[in-house]
Amino acid sequence: MKPPRTPRRRFMLSAPVRHRPVAADPAARAPTSGDADALGALLLEAYRGTVDDDGETLVEACRLARALFAGLSGVPMWAVSEVTEREGRLVSATIVTLWQDTPLVAQLVTAPDWQRRGLARAGLQRAMNRMAAGDEAVVRLVVTQGNAPAEALYESLGFRPEARPPFSSA
């Protein structure tokens, strides 16, 4: 029998929306609802083996992606969000929603074979630049304690924990 999983602690972070120079990526574009299944596949492979891996199936990951696009974490900000393709495949995504009147980075993922090449940093920065152009002052997200790659990226972009208790989940 599997031992019970240690509860995860998730923290809400926020950052001032700051415009910073970042290269354009001709293969980055606004997502559409038609990207849901490709995003589901990307979520599945990106989270596999991480602290956030719950052993989901492809069907469950696609369901989550469709729910995200349907408003699960707030109304998608399609024109702020982006997906990036390489070799005809979706390899990175920055999905921003409007949650409690503030932009929320609801998903930030890069496929394992495309990680550490600057895709997530560039995608999130371009999204923040579009937020800045839309006069948004603050952006939020939720991160699981121990997600070292994400924590390092967010800290470098100015995200800090909000003064509110962590969310916990098994």
Ligand SMILES: CC(C)(COP(=O)(O)OP(=O)(O)OC[C@H]1O[C@@H](n2cnc3c(N)ncnc32)[C@H](O)[C@@H]1OP(=O)(O)O)[C@@H](O)C(=O)NCCC(=O)NCCS
């Ligand atoms: C977090 C994640 C999106 C980063 O994607 P990426 O495209 O590899 O990130 P980048 O190449 O743009 O790297 C940006 C920064 O993240 C940090 N980082 C990325 N991978 C890291 C790793 N393996 N270890 C430590 N830091 C890492 C670094 O600070 C890096 O900046 P640097 O290259 O200047 O040192 C990716 O690891 C991922 O998809 N993880 C699984 C999904 C997830 O946890 N998403 C975040 C949910 S809150």
